[in-house]
Amino acid sequence: MVTKDVDLAIIGAGPAGMAAAITATESGLDNIILLERAEDLGGLLNQCIHNGFGLHYFKEDLTGPEYAERFIPKLYSLGIKVCLNTMVTHLYSDRSATAINKEWGEFKILAKSIILAMGCRERTRHGIGIPGSRPAGIFTAGLAQRLVNVDGYLPGKEFVILGSGDIGMIMARRLQLEGATVKGVVEIMPYVGGLIRNEVQCLHDFNIPLLLEHTVTEIYGNDRVEGVKVAQVDKGDIIPNSERIIDCDCLLLSVGLIPENELSKEAGIFLDEQTGGPVVDEFLQTNIDGIFAAGNALQVYDLVDNVTLDGEKAGRNAAKYVAGVLKRGPKEISVVCGENIKSVAPQKIVGFDKVELALRVQRPLENVDLFVGNSHKRYRVISHTEVIKVSLTPLELKPYWESGKLEASCHER
Amino acid sequence: MGTKVKETQVAVIGGGIVGAAIARELSKYKVDACLLEKEPSLGWGITKGSQGLVHGGIAYLSSRIVKRLDTELDLKSFLMQELNVKERLGFVGREMFFELAPLLNAKIVQCGRMMVAENQEELDTLKMVKEVAEENGIEDIEILDRQGLEEKEPLINPKFVGGLYDPSEGTIFPLEWVIAFGENAKDNGVNVLTETEVRGIEEKRGCYLIKTTDGPIKAEYIVNAAGLFADDVSAMIGRDYFSIFFYHCQMLVLENKDYISHVVARLPQPGHPRMLIPTTEGNILVVHTMTRETNKHNLSTTRDGLSDYLHNIPKDLIPTISPRKDMISSFVGFLAFNTRFPEDYLIEFPKKRFVNAVICAPGLGPSPAIAQEVVRMLGDEGLELVEKSDFNPYRFQESRFIDLSSDEKNRKILENPRYGHIICRCEKVSEQEVVMAIRRGAKTIDDIKFRTRAGMGRCQGGFCTSRVLQITARELGVSPLTLRKKGGNSYLLRSETKTLNAP
Numbered sequence: 001m002v003t004k005d006v007d008l009a010i011i012g013a014g015p016a017g018m019a020a021a022i023t024a025t026e027s028g029l030d031n032i033i034l035l036e037r038a039e040d041l042g043g044l045l046n047q048c049i050h051n052g053f054g055l056h057y058f059k060e061d062l063t064g065p066e067y068a069e070r071f072i073p074k075l076y077s078l079g080i081k082v083c084l085n086t087m088v089t090h091l092y093s094d095r096s097a098t099a100i101n102k103e104w105g106e107f108k109i110l111a112k113s114i115i116l117a118m119g120c121r122e123r124t125r126h127g128i129g130i131p132g133s134r135p136a137g138i139f140t141a142g143l144a145q146r147l148v149n150v151d152g153y154l155p156g157k158e159f160v161i162l163g164s165g166d167i168g169m170i171m172a173r174r175l176q177l178e179g180a181t182v183k184g185v186v187e188i189m190p191y192v193g194g195l196i197r198n199e200v201q202c203l204h205d206f207n208i209p210l211l212l213e214h215t216v217t218e219i220y221g222n223d224r225v226e227g228v229k230v231a232q233v234d235k236g237d238i239i240p241n242s243e244r245i246i247d248c249d250c251l252l253l254s255v256g257l258i259p260e261n262e263l264s265k266e267a268g269i270f271l272d273e274q275t276g277g278p279v280v281d282e283f284l285q286t287n288i289d290g291i292f293a294a295g296n297a298l299q300v301y302d303l304v305d306n307v308t309l310d311g312e313k314a315g316r317n318a319a320k321y322v323a324g325v326l327k328r329g330p331k332e333i334s335v336v337c338g339e340n341i342k343s344v345a346p347q348k349i350v351g352f353d354k355v356e357l358a359l360r361v362q363r364p365l366e367n368v369d370l371f372v373g374n375s376h377k378r379y380r381v382i383s384h385t386e387v388i389k390v391s392l393t394p395l396e397l398k399p400y401w402e403s404g405k406l407e408a409s410c411h412e413r
Numbered sequence: 414m415g416t417k418v419k420e421t422q423v424a425v426i427g428g429g430i431v432g433a434a435i436a437r438e439l440s441k442y443k444v445d446a447c448l449l450e451k452e453p454s455l456g457w458g459i460t461k462g463s464q465g466l467v468h469g470g471i472a473y474l475s476s477r478i479v480k481r482l483d484t485e486l487d488l489k490s491f492l493m494q495e496l497n498v499k500e501r502l503g504f505v506g507r508e509m510f511f512e513l514a515p516l517l518n519a520k521i522v523q524c525g526r527m528m529v530a531e532n533q534e535e536l537d538t539l540k541m542v543k544e545v546a547e548e549n550g551i552e553d554i555e556i557l558d559r560q561g562l563e564e565k566e567p568l569i570n571p572k573f574v575g576g577l578y579d580p581s582e583g584t585i586f587p588l589e590w591v592i593a594f595g596e597n598a599k600d601n602g603v604n605v606l607t608e609t610e611v612r613g614i615e616e617k618r619g620c621y622l623i624k625t626t627d628g629p630i631k632a633e634y635i636v637n638a639a640g641l642f643a644d645d646v647s648a649m650i651g652r653d654y655f656s657i658f659f660y661h662c663q664m665l666v667l668e669n670k671d672y673i674s675h676v677v678a679r680l681p682q683p684g685h686p687r688m689l690i691p692t693t694e695g696n697i698l699v700v701h702t703m704t705r706e707t708n709k710h711n712l713s714t715t716r717d718g719l720s721d722y723l724h725n726i727p728k729d730l731i732p733t734i735s736p737r738k739d740m741i742s743s744f745v746g747f748l749a750f751n752t753r754f755p756e757d758y759l760i761e762f763p764k765k766r767f768v769n770a771v772i773c774a775p776g777l778g779p780s781p782a783i784a785q786e787v788v789r790m791l792g793d794e795g796l797e798l799v800e801k802s803d804f805n806p807y808r809f810q811e812s813r814f815i816d817l818s819s820d821e822k823n824r825k826i827l828e829n830p831r832y833g834h835i836i837c838r839c840e841k842v843s844e845q846e847v848v849m850a851i852r853r854g855a856k857t858i859d860d861i862k863f864r865t866r867a868g869m870g871r872c873q874g875g876f877c878t879s880r881v882l883q884i885t886a887r888e889l890g891v892s893p894l895t896l897r898k899k900g901g902n903s904y905l906l907r908s909e910t911k912t913l914n915a916p
Contacts, residue, residue, distance in 0.1 A: 001819050037838060087835035089815070098819075100843075102833035105823035124873040126666075126742045131714040134744065136898035136905050140875045151879055153893060153906040178910055217716060223901035249907070262839075262871075 014043020016295025156250025168254020338409030469581030839870020
C-alpha cells in the first residue's frame with residue numbers, strides 16, 4: 001500500500017480547504033496534500049453560479065466559480081499537491097488516514113497535522129419527517145442546484161420549495177429564470193432562514209410567494225410528485241383545517257445544513273451539539289492535538305468570506321503546530337452559550353493572544369445588548385442567519401482564567 | 414408490445430421473494446418457466462418493505478401469545494398447539510437460507526433475538542415460551558436475568574428485569590435475496606419478465622392464456638404468487654373465494670447500528686410489534702404500530718406514524734438512542750393475510766393446474782421452503798419434474814468493494830481504475846459497482862440504489878444522484894432525461910436547461 005508522509009493533510013478542497021492550503025504554504029509548510037472527493041477544486045462554489053461572493057474578502061461581487069478561481073491558480077503556482085477524485089475513508093486519532101483514488105488505490109496518509117474541511121450536507125425529507133409517499137421529484141435544493149447549474153437539467157416544471165435557507169431562495173430565483181414556476185417558498189418560522197438580501201433579491205424581486213409560518217404536511221404522487229399539502233402553523237403546531245393542496249411536480253427542500261463529521265467521529269473528535277461541528281479552541285484545534293477544523297465542517301457559515309478566513313486561520317495554526325510553536329497555557333476557559341445565543345465557536349480558549357469568537361443567535365433580535373463576559377456591544381438588529389464576530393483581548397480575558405468560564409448572551413432592550 | 418403469443422409450461426405470477434424462490438426451484442428441472450413481475454425489478458412489492466427477518470423458532474411461538482387473546486385456552490395449552498403450515502415451512506426455510514447463502518452469494522446474519530421482560534409476569538411468560546420451544550425441539554434458548562441481559566445488550570433500558578434469548582434468529586436484506594433468486598433462476602433458463610403486469614387469464618383448450626401489458630402468454634401451469642394482489646389474480650380464473658387483507662407497518666431506518674447487536678423485541682401486543690432490528694447493512698430498523706389499510710397502492714407514511722410516539726419506541730428499549738438525529742429514512746411495509754386462513758398460508762389448487770401460493774406474514778424466512786412445497790405440488794399435479802444435469806446452483810456476486818482488504822482493493826483498482834472512484838460518500842460505493850449493477854440489469858435509480866447502496870446513506874442521494882444519473886446514462890447510451898427513479902412515470906428530470914439549447 002502506498003504511504004504518504006506529509007506535514008499537513010487537508011480533507012476537502014472547497015473554500016476552507018483551499019485557503020488553508022495556501023496559508024499553510026505561505027506560513028512555511030511545504031509538504032502538504034489537499035484531498036478532494038469531487039472532480040474539481042472549489043467544492044460547492046462550482047454550482048453556485050449566482051453572485052454575492054467575496055463582498056467582504058475581496059470587496060468585489062463575484063460568482064461562486066469566480067471566487068474559487070481566485071484560489072485555484074495560486075494553489076498550483078505554490079506547488080501544493082492536489083488529489084482530486086480522492087475519497088478519504090478513515091481517519092484515526094494518531095493523525096493517520098486512509099483514502100482511495102485511481103492513481104494510488106487505497107493508500108495511507110501519515111500526517112503531522114490535519115485540517116478537517118469537509119463542508120456540510122443538506123438535511124433530507126426524512127430528517128424532518130415529512131410523511132407521505134416516495135415518488136420521484138423530491139430533491140434537496142443543493143442537489144437541484146447541481147442538476148440545473150452543472151449538469152444542465154431541470155428536475156421539474158412546477159416547484160414548491162420547503163424551507164427558506166439561502167440555497168432554497170437562490171434556487172427559487174434560478175428556476176424562475178429558467179422558465180419554471182415556483183408556486184411558493186414555505187417556511188415554518190415567522191421569518192426566513194437565510195439572508196435578508198436573498199429574501200429581497202430572490203423572492204420579492206421575482207414575485208415568488210413566501211409562505212411564512214407554513215409547512216408541508218404531506219407529499220402526494222406515486223410515480224412522480226403530484227402535489228403537496230401545505231398547512232399553516234402556530235409556534236410549530238399545525239393549525240387545524242388550515243391545510244390546502246398545492247399542485248406541483250417537484251418539491252425542493254432547504255431545511256438546514258449539517259456539518260459533515262463522520263471522519264471526525266471515527267477519530268474520536270468531540271462534537272458540539274449546537275454547531276454540529278468539532279469542539280475547537282481559538283486555534284481551531286480539536287481535542288486531538290494537530291487536528292484542526294475549518295469552514296462549514298466546523299459550523300455552517302453565512303458567507304463564504306468567513307469560510308475562507310477560517311481556512312486561513314487553520315492553515316496558519318497547523319503550520320505553527322508542525323513547527324512546534326503553537327503556544328497554549330496550562331488552563332482553559334470554556335465559552336458557554338447564555339440567553340438567546342444558539343452557538344459559539346471556538347468553544348474553549350487556551351492561549352494568550354487576542355481571540356475571535358463566532359456567535360449565532362437563536363432568533364432575529366432588535367435593539368440588542370450583546371455581552372461576552374464584561375465586553376459589551378450594541379446592535380440595532382441581529383439576524384439568526386448571520387455569524388457575529390467578537391474579538392477579545394488578553395486583558396479582557398484575564399478575569400476568566402480563574403473561573404474557567406466565559407458566557408456570551410444577548411438581551412433585547 | 415409483442416403480439417406473438419409467448420408459450421411456457423409454467424408461469425409464475427409475482428416476482429417477490431416467494432415467486433423468485435419458486436422460479437429458482439423450478440429452474441432445477443427440465444421445465445420451461447417464466448416469472449412475471451409488474452414492476453421494473455423483482456421484489457418491489459411486500460418484499461421490499463419487509464423487516465428482513467428470517468425467524469428462529471421463538472418468533473413464531475411468541476407471536477402466538479397475541480393470538481391467544483381471542484381464545485379460551487390457557488397460554489400453555491395454546492402455545493402447545495401443533496405447528497401450522499407457516500410455522501412448519503418457517504423452520505425448514507430458515508435452515509435452507511443458511512444452506513443457500515454460500516451458493517447464491519447472499520448474506521444472512523445470525524444475530525439472534527432478544528425478547529425483553531419488564532416485570533416478573535412477562536418473564537414468566539417468556540419462561541413458558543421457552544418450555545414450549547424445547548418440547549418442539551428448539552434448542553439453545555436461554556432465559557436471562559438482568560445481568561445476562563446487560564451482557565448481551567449493554568445499552569438496554571434498566572427497567573427490563575430479564576429476557577429470553579434465541580440465538581437462531583437471522584436477518585437478511587430482502588432485495589439482495591430476491592435479486593439472487595431471480596438471477597440464479599435466469600441463469601438456469603427461467604424467462605424473467607419485468608414490467609409485465611397480468612391483466613386477465615383465459616382458459617383455452619387445456620391451457621391458460623395470460624393477458625399481460627407486454628402481450629399474451631400461453632401457459633400450461635400457473636403459480637399465483639402475486640402477494641398483495643393474489644386475490645385479484647385468483648379471481649381472474651373465477652376463484653374469488655378469499656381476499657387479501659393487510660396492515661401498514663411504518664418503519665424508521667436509523668443510521669447507526671452500534672446501539673444493539675441482536676433483534677431486540679418486547680413481548681408482542683396486538684398491533685404493536687415494538688422491535689429494533691440490526692440490519693445486515695449496518696442500520697437499525699425501528700418497527701412499531703400496525704394499522705389496517707384498504708388501498709393496495711397506498712405506500713404513504715403518515716403524520717401519526719412518524720410522530721413522537723414512534724420516536725419513543727426505540728428510546729423505550731435503548732434510552733441513549735436519538736431517533737431524530739439518527740433517522741435517515743422511513744417507509745411503509747405491508748403485512749398481508751388471507752381471509753380463508755387468517756393466520757396461515759393458503760397453498761392449494763383451486764383449479765386444475767393453477768396453484769395459489771398465498772402467503773401471510775411472515776413469508777420471508779419460509780420462502781425457500783414454500784418454493785419446494787409448491788414445486789412438489791406441481792409435480793403431483795402432473796408437471797413432469799426431471800432434474801437438469803447442468804443446473805448451476807451458484808450465483809456470482811462480488812463483495813462490496815469497500816469491504817475488501819487493502820490488497821484486494823488495490824488489485825481491483827489496477828484491473829479497473831473505476832473501482833478507485835468512490836461516487837457515494839456516505840456508503841462509499843465505487844463507480845465500477847454502479848456500472849456492474851447496470852450491466853446486470855438495473856435500469857432505474859432505485860434498482861441501482863438497492864443493488865449497490867449508492868444513495869441509501871445519511872444524505873439520501875443528495876450528492877451521488879447526479880453522478881449515478883450520469884453513469885447510468887453513459888452505460889445505457891441514453892439521455893439522463895429517460896431515466897426513472899422506479900417504475901411508471903417516475904422520471905427524475907423534466908427537461909434540459911435553456912442554456913444547453915442555446916446555439
